[in-house]
Amino acid sequence: MKPVTDKLSQHRQFDCELLILGAGPAGLSAAAAASAAGISIILADENAQPGGQIWRGGAAQWRDPRTQPLWQTVQSAANLHCLWQARLVYIERQLALFETPQGPLTVRWNKLLIATGARELLLPFPGWTLPGVMGAGGLQALIKAGMPVRGKRIVVAGSGPLLLAAAMTAKAAGADVLCIAEHQSWSKLAGFLSGLVWTAPKKAWQALVLRWQLRHSPYLSDSRVIAAHGQQALASLTLQQGQQQRQVSCDILACGFGLLPNLEIARQLGCATEAWQGFLRGMVDQQQRSSQPDIWLAGEACGIGGVEQALVQGCIAGLAASGQSQAALSPDLQDQRRAALAFAELLARYFKPDQRLRQLCQPDTLVCRCEDVSKQQLQAFQDWRSAKLQTRLGMGPCQGRFCASACQVLFDWPPADLRPPVFPAKVSTLCALAAEPAPPMSSQTQVADKD
Amino acid sequence: MSECSDTESAEDEFSITINGQPVRVRGRISVVAALMQANQLVCRQSVTGEARFAVCGMGVCHECRVRINQQPQQLACQTWCEPGMAIVTAEAAL
Numbered sequence: 001m002k003p004v005t006d007k008l009s010q011h012r013q014f015d016c017e018l019l020i021l022g023a024g025p026a027g028l029s030a031a032a033a034a035s036a037a038g039i040s041i042i043l044a045d046e047n048a049q050p051g052g053q054i055w056r057g058g059a060a061q062w063r064d065p066r067t068q069p070l071w072q073t074v075q076s077a078a079n080l081h082c083l084w085q086a087r088l089v090y091i092e093r094q095l096a097l098f099e100t101p102q103g104p105l106t107v108r109w110n111k112l113l114i115a116t117g118a119r120e121l122l123l124p125f126p127g128w129t130l131p132g133v134m135g136a137g138g139l140q141a142l143i144k145a146g147m148p149v150r151g152k153r154i155v156v157a158g159s160g161p162l163l164l165a166a167a168m169t170a171k172a173a174g175a176d177v178l179c180i181a182e183h184q185s186w187s188k189l190a191g192f193l194s195g196l197v198w199t200a201p202k203k204a205w206q207a208l209v210l211r212w213q214l215r216h217s218p219y220l221s222d223s224r225v226i227a228a229h230g231q232q233a234l235a236s237l238t239l240q241q242g243q244q245q246r247q248v249s250c251d252i253l254a255c256g257f258g259l260l261p262n263l264e265i266a267r268q269l270g271c272a273t274e275a276w277q278g279f280l281r282g283m284v285d286q287q288q289r290s291s292q293p294d295i296w297l298a299g300e301a302c303g304i305g306g307v308e309q310a311l312v313q314g315c316i317a318g319l320a321a322s323g324q325s326q327a328a329l330s331p332d333l334q335d336q337r338r339a340a341l342a343f344a345e346l347l348a349r350y351f352k353p354d355q356r357l358r359q360l361c362q363p364d365t366l367v368c369r370c371e372d373v374s375k376q377q378l379q380a381f382q383d384w385r386s387a388k389l390q391t392r393l394g395m396g397p398c399q400g401r402f403c404a405s406a407c408q409v410l411f412d413w414p415p416a417d418l419r420p421p422v423f424p425a426k427v428s429t430l431c432a433l434a435a436e437p438a439p440p441m442s443s444q445t446q447v448a449d450k451d
Numbered sequence: 452m453s454e455c456s457d458t459e460s461a462e463d464e465f466s467i468t469i470n471g472q473p474v475r476v477r478g479r480i481s482v483v484a485a486l487m488q489a490n491q492l493v494c495r496q497s498v499t500g501e502a503r504f505a506v507c508g509m510g511v512c513h514e515c516r517v518r519i520n521q522q523p524q525q526l527a528c529q530t531w532c533e534p535g536m537a538i539v540t541a542e543a544a545l
Contacts, residue, residue, distance in 0.1 A: 046510060046529070047510075047529065048531065053509060087510075119507065119509065119511050120507060122506070122507075122512075129497070129501055129503060130502075131492040131493055131494075131502055131503065131504030132492055132504065133506070134504075134505060134506045134507070134508065135506055135507050135508065137507075137508070137509075138505070138506050138507045138508035138509070139508070140508070141507075141508030141509050141528070142481070142483055142484070142487075142505055142508040142528060145480065145481035145483065145484055145508070145528065146478065146479065146480025146481055146484035146485075147480075147481070147483055147484040147487045148484065148487055148488050149487075232492070232493070232502050233492040233493075233502070233504070369497070369503070369506075369512065369514060370498075370513065371498060372497050372498045372499040372501070396513070397513035397516070397524075398511060398512050398513050401511050401512070402507075402511070402512055424513070424524065
């Protein structure tokens, strides 16, 4: 057995002026913009390749024309160092600790740019834990990482434009997309589309093209999966359309109810967030500055808004964080920023999860998948914290990332904060902190009043 | 042209094992992808013994935990297959 010191000797230490967390569209855009200032920059991502979720698959698979110029700039900048497969487990003022396959890694930073993107909102319903039931974005991500779906019968369900994108990825990979079951009503969808024509006509066109490409897969409004059935894996599901129910045999159910920003790191550092359309978003000014000095937020952290928002906010944040404030405030960028925000507002307004989605969850349906805690076990409690302490809800590896959001919809429980380490971490990784000098008193985190 | 792609696919094929059984894998795919390819729709057992498989595809939900090369609790959705990799699934929860 190797002694612990072997792992510690693999502890890599870095220093930089600006640390950017996340190499999706926002992080890449930020890195490219910031690199012009010549300061030392580290761009870290837990994946092996850049692109985040929207541009998953690595440079070789990218088809979006916006990717290459950004990636060229990032790759060729001598003052920019990329860290891949680096999962952040702990962060404090001026020090970040990552776990990597090669061992622990610490980064000393002066400025921080958080571009950690979003995850899906998954809501419980009977049978949702069966193998073969996954998120809609989850299906997309898994297919892009090579999961074979050729010939498989797939139902896409839940709510939001992501369902169409996921269905298209599945279809392009040879799957038989049986139908797309959208929770919202036809009038809501029509409202969203006309709003889109107004605020983002190109997106409206994209939506219509997508719908056309998926014309062989019925797109059902006011529809939802009320139960998934199977022994060891998914075999069929009960689909409700309006007042009617029917059974559908299928191999995969891709079900998701929209996206939520990954705000754990921002909140740990005391960045102010605000309630927005039932969930939280990070509060930033026009230069993407958070409420904490030397910390910027960009992209989904500021409210779900997709790739255009990520690109413009990443660019503005990168310019601002590297001292190029004048460029950050340029009218052109600020116009794009406003346009992206308008789209985000539209998304939130039309696809906000409603009360009816609570009813999908039955008393014996599991709410916390990590610790197998059912709804009836939770009904005795008034808030997240007491439920967590009594049932282990949220104490598993996902640290409440999925069940806490589900509990917000099910019980109106306010969001809960994570405690470090923010992801499961090896003891040897945490030991790396011992090798770092303690931060001086003056740089301790100030907790924002607004919280 | 088709001859070229045949050569390419033969070159980037390799073997892994899933629960001791050899599986041929081609190209750069995740461990979840290999499990689906081998029709093994189970990654782990939940704390009450339910079979679980990948859900979020992005390393957050931790449902796709498998043992890889003797190391437990590895996220199959974020790990790429490599020649000789030994994957063990459906282990009882810790």
